[in-house]
Amino acid sequence: MKIRVSDIGDDGLHIETRRDPRWLDNIPELWSGNEEMKLVSDIDVDIELTKVLREVSVLGNLSFTIEAPCALCLEPVRLDISPDIRLILSPSDKIDDDEDLDHQTYRGEDADLGDYLRELIAVSLPVKVLCREDCKGLCPECGQNLNRETCECGKKWKDPRLAGLEKFKL
Ligand SMILES: [Zn+2]
Ligand SMILES: [Zn+2]
Known part of the structure; x- marks a missing residue:
């Protein structure tokens, strides 16, 4: 998912977009052939970009739905997941350290959020799904x-x- 840094104006830039599940084919945990855990919705991306000098902050969230068997009774369970996006994009020659935010660099005017978002999805997947707490x-x-x-x-x-x-x- 590419953004052009020069498109971000003084008021920032709001992007709402929807991605096809095939976008995730390189997340091994979720690729369409996986029987254990699968994505059953599109992926909604809602982000607010703001730029200070050449540094871009990306705040917002992702939301999608997965289906996985309950770890105890094996019944399919649907789960809505919406991890927060908190990313700072810096030009590749300049990186500040802020431990609360993820960092990524970009070159020229184009930044690609694809890898970051795919990784965010991968780490937000539950290790174990239960149909209910007292299954x-x-x-x-x-x-x-x-x-x-x-x-x-x-x-x-x-x-x-x-x-x-x-x-x-x-
Ligand atoms: Zn269960
Ligand atoms: Zn029995």
């Missing part, structure tokens, strides 16, 4: 989704620690 998961014996129905397995199964304790009944 009961699948029965390890029969595979029943315990959020929907109970099974008899739990009743037959005795906790070996409790079985040990039974010997010491008073």
